[in-house]
Amino acid sequence: MMKNSLIILIVNFFIVGIFAQNNPSFYIEIPNELYVPEVSHDENGKPIGTTNTGNVRLDELINSYEIYGNQQVFEISNNPLLQNIYLIECNNIDLMYELFNNYENYYPRVEDAYMEALLVPNDIGTIGGYTSTDQEELYYIRAPEAWDITTGSNNIVIGIPDPQNFQTQHEDLENTLDVLFGNNIPTSPDYQHGTQVSSVAAAETNNGIGMAAIGFDSYIYGAKNTSNILNLSNETNVRILSASYGSSSQNPPTITPTVFEEIIEVNGDIVIAAAGNGPHPDTGYPPATFYYRPASYKGVISVSGIGHQNESFNAYHGLVEVFQDSFEYKLGGNIRTTQYNDSIDIVAPAIGVLVANGLGYINNARGTSIAAPMVAGTVALMLDMNYCLENKEVETILKLTAVVIDTLPQNIQYYGKLGAGKLDAYEAVKMAKDMSEEFGTVEVKHRILYRPWFYKLETAPYEIKMFNNTVTDGAKLKFRARSNIEITSGLYSPIEGYMDLQIDPSLDIDCPPPTSGFRYKDRNILKEKKPDINYLIYPTVVDEFIIIKELFKNKIMSSIEIYDLSGVLAHKEGSISNSTISLNLVNLEAGIYIITIFDRNRNVLNTRKIIKK
Numbered sequence: 001m002m003k004n005s006l007i008i009l010i011v012n013f014f015i016v017g018i019f020a021q022n023n024p025s026f027y028i029e030i031p032n033e034l035y036v037p038e039v040s041h042d043e044n045g046k047p048i049g050t051t052n053t054g055n056v057r058l059d060e061l062i063n064s065y066e067i068y069g070n071q072q073v074f075e076i077s078n079n080p081l082l083q084n085i086y087l088i089e090c091n092n093i094d095l096m097y098e099l100f101n102n103y104e105n106y107y108p109r110v111e112d113a114y115m116e117a118l119l120v121p122n123d124i125g126t127i128g129g130y131t132s133t134d135q136e137e138l139y140y141i142r143a144p145e146a147w148d149i150t151t152g153s154n155n156i157v158i159g160i161p162d163p164q165n166f167q168t169q170h171e172d173l174e175n176t177l178d179v180l181f182g183n184n185i186p187t188s189p190d191y192q193h194g195t196q197v198s199s200v201a202a203a204e205t206n207n208g209i210g211m212a213a214i215g216f217d218s219y220i221y222g223a224k225n226t227s228n229i230l231n232l233s234n235e236t237n238v239r240i241l242s243a244s245y246g247s248s249s250q251n252p253p254t255i256t257p258t259v260f261e262e263i264i265e266v267n268g269d270i271v272i273a274a275a276g277n278g279p280h281p282d283t284g285y286p287p288a289t290f291y292y293r294p295a296s297y298k299g300v301i302s303v304s305g306i307g308h309q310n311e312s313f314n315a316y317h318g319l320v321e322v323f324q325d326s327f328e329y330k331l332g333g334n335i336r337t338t339q340y341n342d343s344i345d346i347v348a349p350a351i352g353v354l355v356a357n358g359l360g361y362i363n364n365a366r367g368t369s370i371a372a373p374m375v376a377g378t379v380a381l382m383l384d385m386n387y388c389l390e391n392k393e394v395e396t397i398l399k400l401t402a403v404v405i406d407t408l409p410q411n412i413q414y415y416g417k418l419g420a421g422k423l424d425a426y427e428a429v430k431m432a433k434d435m436s437e438e439f440g441t442v443e444v445k446h447r448i449l450y451r452p453w454f455y456k457l458e459t460a461p462y463e464i465k466m467f468n469n470t471v472t473d474g475a476k477l478k479f480r481a482r483s484n485i486e487i488t489s490g491l492y493s494p495i496e497g498y499m500d501l502q503i504d505p506s507l508d509i510d511c512p513p514p515t516s517g518f519r520y521k522d523r524n525i526l527k528e529k530k531p532d533i534n535y536l537i538y539p540t541v542v543d544e545f546i547i548i549k550e551l552f553k554n555k556i557m558s559s560i561e562i563y564d565l566s567g568v569l570a571h572k573e574g575s576i577s578n579s580t581i582s583l584n585l586v587n588l589e590a591g592i593y594i595i596t597i598f599d600r601n602r603n604v605l606n607t608r609k610i611i612k613k
Helices: 012-018 056-063 094-102 136-140 143-149 193-202 226-233 256-266 368-385 391-401 409-414 425-436
Strands: 025-029 067-072 085-090 110-112 157-162 177-181 219-224 238-243 270-274 301-306 311-315 318-322 329-331 334-336 346-349 351-357 360-366 441-445 454-457 463-467 469-471 476-481 484-487 490-492 498-503 535-538 545-550 559-564 569-573 580-584 591-598 604-612
Touching (some): 177 193, 193 368, 219 226, 226 238, 368 425, 535 604, 569 580
Parallel strands (some): 270 301, 441 463
Antiparallel strands (some): 067 085
């Protein structure tokens, strides 16, 4: 919408530091420093100065706003254009439009500096969906950022066995859920645990009604009765099983461990299970430290709960008070927790979450039954980026990207018993994507690995970079890369554990996507999606040459055009007959460009930003 708009890429830590006050900010090109708006107010809003450009009308305009910052962004750059870029922090974003629309001669390019997610579905909470909650739980796990990478695929199926019913006619599940096994009798408005769990994993998203779900375009096969979990595992395209049930009985299990061993070790499926909700408010049994099955079984990813925002609501057992990033919450004035022990792998929002129920919704559901499918939906997005990940690699990625929370003051007494931390869907999906790219870099950073966990990454990263990690005690690492493994900083001295790092150029990166086809529902009723034609475009920071490669060798791309940010065509390549092409961009001026790939009918197949050095 803005002519000559300016887009600038800045690393995350820089943005966090600048936007500590959450004031509107924008980038602006100011060729003459005389016209830089002066800081007029401190962070508390106290007046401290005015702007004097020599243009009376411009001064009146700028001084009608509160200016909190005017940082020269690329002061050390050798590019004169970048040296003229400033970041202006003010009290109202309208200043950005005023300067650009009325004083373009002084401020030729401006751009809103907010780094917002590119995709916000039209049914996330109060944005076109349910009006009583904003679905803060999805922002808490960084779902919108994950959706910028992928919204998943309905060829990737989450299997959900549940002891209670599923409502297949719910508006948010009718196109994304099939119940394959068991006598399912969805009588609304009965309490339907299967419906709730399914909606958290993959309710139909971006359909303008109801709720969004982390799994977005993923699909669900349900099964009434938990004994059907093996039947679900044997279904085509089911790679993920989400078990929101469990038992704390101390009787030695006999049959069920064998079933899960077959699912995980023979079928190669990923099993995610609810860790348990702590002591029952009436009986006090079982204690929050007890191990639940199947969550505590070998190879199962055990999910406990965490508070995602400060809120309170009335529930069946009394007033519930939840606190952001706190493992503890209050129920009827009493301190409560979900399960904590050394079998927990990760935590996710479990209190005050929006779910589908019957033919309607509940906006304050709680329990690790809700946390587990949130992880399952994230794993579905991960597999959409790298379907060949092994179950142990999926667990490794979840743990290496989780946000540590057991060192926070409010959680310190649970240190070592809250798994690797809270789910970060964006970082998990990104690492899965980085593992699959032909020249991708997987970063393992800022981790403290001491528990006797096995971390595995080998499908099939180009390179792995490790920095600022502490690897001690019983941690076991088995990392493989096709080109390079680099350790730049940290402490790496496992005692009972080990580090097995190897370069293996023969690792196979040809990972076919899952097969299509569903048992029951006609796929024509599902949302239509554009063909998922993936291209490798590298490097993104270009010196001379850039390579564009069609992953599946369909030879669909016909032409390539490269535009600068003003919309001017800078380079064009036509009549392409190969699935891989190398472009010489040495004559392009330094700056940011947009690559667009077309088929022979001028349909856009892919777009990508690049930076020319």
